[in-house]
Amino acid sequence: MNRKATALDVAKKAGVSRSAVSLVLNGRGDGNVAKESQDRIRQAAEELNYSPNAIALSLRNQRSRVIGILSDEVVVSPFDGNIIGGADDVARSRGFVTVVMDTERDTARDASAIETLLDRQVDGLMYVTVGLKPIEVPHGMLRVPSVLANCYDEHPQPQLHHVIPDEVTGGREATEHLLELGHRDIALLAGSEDSSAAPLRVQGYRDAHAAARIPVQEDRIFMAGWDIDAGFRGAMKVLDGVSPADRPTAIMCANDRLAVGVALAAARLGLRVPEDLSIMGYDDETRIADTMVPSLTTMALPLREIGRAAMTTLLDAIEGTDGSGTSGSSVETMVPCRLVTRESTGPAPTR
Amino acid sequence: MNRKATALDVAKKAGVSRSAVSLVLNGRGDGNVAKESQDRIRQAAEELNYSPNAIALSLRNQRSRVIGILSDEVVVSPFDGNIIGGADDVARSRGFVTVVMDTERDTARDASAIETLLDRQVDGLMYVTVGLKPIEVPHGMLRVPSVLANCYDEHPQPQLHHVIPDEVTGGREATEHLLELGHRDIALLAGSEDSSAAPLRVQGYRDAHAAARIPVQEDRIFMAGWDIDAGFRGAMKVLDGVSPADRPTAIMCANDRLAVGVALAAARLGLRVPEDLSIMGYDDETRIADTMVPSLTTMALPLREIGRAAMTTLLDAIEGTDGSGTSGSSVETMVPCRLVTRESTGPAPTR
DNA sequence: TTGAAAGCGGTACCAG
């Protein structure tokens, strides 16, 4: 309806000048403006429901207290966007707001999205992806403080700090969990090579075996894909028509949807989970891992923490509260994954 | 690094005034500025990589060509992100950009998020939710053109246009699909009462039965919840230990995750899908319905279309290209759901 | 203690 009140409106109403309004409302009233005037100003502002025009502020101050978040597809994809949630938590608590633009996996849109954000004076930029992956850092990101979340610059001299999950350790600890339960024959449905995370999780699987001095059977590792049907097919391959003695006692999956496929296969084959077969997921996907039957033991991705850490790094850089004398600090932050133990894993069956 | 070029820089470089630069770059050069100057200006702009400062533009024009999207949780949850994708499609094609803020289901944050957006001069607002639901329209939304996507104002005199899926028809057509396959005993796992969509889908189920003159057996309808475990338990209740004659030949689910639970139960009970039991989902969740084993027949929610329709309505209102003489038009747009036939449904078994 | 004025980067009007 009617336009918003401006500082001038407040000034008029309080019978003072615009400068006084500005001073008082920014907490620099004491020592500059008479107590009485201050009260009148504050009251007038209250009555007019005044809040300063952020556009004018940005233009004047050359900074906007806005952080632009560029997402490859975390908004439109079916995966949870807690990285953005975590980032936003931190930003709000420090008086910044975040605006998100999603390119729907069309990297050709990166540059123009960033240009748009830059034209709007964002004070910093964050690039966030679904799933760990290397990216080509858009040029514009180097013009303001920027950070990468769940992705990284693979060039020899990376310019930007990135925050990623520790997938190797995640893969290792998931495997260790199974090893500790007595499993010695663990199949691995490892996703597919197009992902950066897959080989790292496989590495963790190998590391755990090496540490336990158990040889890895290479034919137990399958690059299968990431979806339910891939999990189903993978499980059928190692389980269907195979004698109990030759069967793996556990199947470790590179994500929870693969685990759903495995559970489907097990049910169809009459195998009980976890008595006959343990199933391990990865990701802790909301509404999947926790509600499966049986519920999935899984390695939770620390999405929220990644978002929080990335935003903290970014804001520290922007506000110069870097703390450490050496401004460079490290270029990488690794956040540990977290084992979530539920019902789908249990002691290895005795043979 | 170094700051961006301004119109003044361009003017200097081209040896003209700022006004000339403005005119030329906005296509109003002809008839106002000499051809030669125009060329020089354009070239200078090119060389300096000039693009106007959007902040200054907004301040001057009192409009920003930005649409604010307020999300209850579509960003952080794995659901319904395509509404935003569809909205953004339309916005970009019409020269607007969208910025998204997510309140993570904390409605107390609505007002401040909208205030933030308003302070930044957004030209319009869109409220988008995960799942159909009534909302309390935040006050600020009435200050600029606004629209609701996947949600609605349940007050007697709704002020805002809303775009929602046609759930009743969706429920009816899903049921009809099953009826046409010869099923006469169809169990319904209907979600839970806390959702607006659930009763509508049930209504569709009833309508289809009524049209086919087949009585509804009330004890076949279960308000079960929305998750995998609920689907599993619901299916076990109607299938486990029940003689084939007393068993439903199909189970219709109010979403795809329920259907996953049903499939799990069927597999455990040794029932083949769809030979012994047909399973119908709802939503067509990406990476779930299409990759299930067997893949799920489901009623697809027209998320992208909802986003597109909502944004189209909004931009029409903003640009005044409303077309229709009567500015009010209707307050509601219903978008049809779409049946996606896959492998989980088939002819009813003959008994 | 207060108010006047400059300027952030544009656009648009109006003399020249």
Next chain:
DNA sequence: CTGGTACCGCTTTCAA
């Protein structure tokens, strides 16, 4: 056809 200038809303410096 061109350049000067006012103004969008706010902060900040500087004189009074």
